[in-house]
Amino acid sequence: xxxxxxxPSHSVIEKGQTVTLRCDPISGHDNLYxxxxxxxxxxxFLLHFVKESKxxxxxxxxxxxxxxxxGGTYSTLKVQxxxxxxxxxxxxxxxxxxxxxxxxxxxGSRLTVL
Amino acid sequence: GIQVEQSPPDLILQxxxxxxxxxxxxxxxNNLQWFHQNPWGQLINLFYIPSGTKQNGRLSATTVxxxxxSLLYISxxxxxxxxxxxxxxxxxxxGKSTFGxxxxxxxxx
Numbered sequence: 001x002x003x004x005x006x007x008p009s010h011s012v013i014e015k016g017q018t019v020t021l022r023c024d025p026i027s028g029h030d031n032l033y034x035x036x037x038x039x040x041x042x043x044x045f046l047l048h049f050v051k052e053s054k055x056x057x058x059x060x061x062x063x064x065x066x067x068x069x070x071g072g073t074y075s076t077l078k079v080q081x082x083x084x085x086x087x088x089x090x091x092x093x094x095x096x097x098x099x100x101x102x103x104x105x106x107x108g109s110r111l112t113v114l
Numbered sequence: 115g116i117q118v119e120q121s122p123p124d125l126i127l128q129x130x131x132x133x134x135x136x137x138x139x140x141x142x143x144n145n146l147q148w149f150h151q152n153p154w155g156q157l158i159n160l161f162y163i164p165s166g167t168k169q170n171g172r173l174s175a176t177t178v179x180x181x182x183x184s185l186l187y188i189s190x191x192x193x194x195x196x197x198x199x200x201x202x203x204x205x206x207x208x209g210k211s212t213f214g215x216x217x218x219x220x221x222x223x
Contacts, residue, residue, distance in 0.1 A: 031209065033209075035213075042213055042214070042216065043200060043213040044213070045210040045211070048209040048210055050209070055209050056210060059210070091157060102147065102159070103145075103147060103159075103202070103211060105149070105156075105159070107154075107155070108155050108156065108157070
């Protein structure tokens with residue numbers, strides 16, 4: 001069974017540009033989460049999808065970030081326009097069943113904004 | 115929201131030594147996981163352990179939910195154990211898990 005996959009693994013862009021990160025959860029997992037680790041600090045929650053619906057987006061830092069989950073399958077996280085402080089590693093995780101289930105993380109997408 | 119505190123923040127060991135990492139949390143939890151972030155940045159699942167004790171090779175973990183803490187034991191440490199160890203907890207009222215700040219482990223040969 002394939003794990004959580006994320007693309008791209010690393011993206012380098014200039015301030016003001018747009019980047020779209022993609023996450024494919026484990027097949028059959030209704031819950032999909034985005035987290036990020038910025039400046040080597042703690043891993044912070046961004047948002048939670050249950051199927052195609054946003055269950056909790058309280059961690060989204062501002063309106064430059066837009067997350068979607070088409071048809072309850074893969075998810076995208078767009079940053080537009082990117083700022084220097086957006087640099088970090090963006091992790092996607094999925095879980096099945098109730099949202100207290102075990103989280104499985106992807107390998108992360110490293111974003112560098114110059 | 116729930117608060118998660120990990121200790122120690124940094125730990126340096128000689129290869130072969132044993133260590134204990136601690137995770138304290140401020141409220142009842144339905145979900146607790148330990149992760150290892152390796153030097154390549156990948157988050158590796160170690161244990162899903164909302165309560166009780168589990169062992170996997172040289173690693174074991176114990177969660178005492180009533181006292182709101184979890185311990186991760188690493189025995190006979192190896193250089194490949196180096197990295198950051200995170201504890202993440204979640205409760206039934208919130209879908210998200212909250213991470214601690216991590217313990218950075220360095221194992222020297």
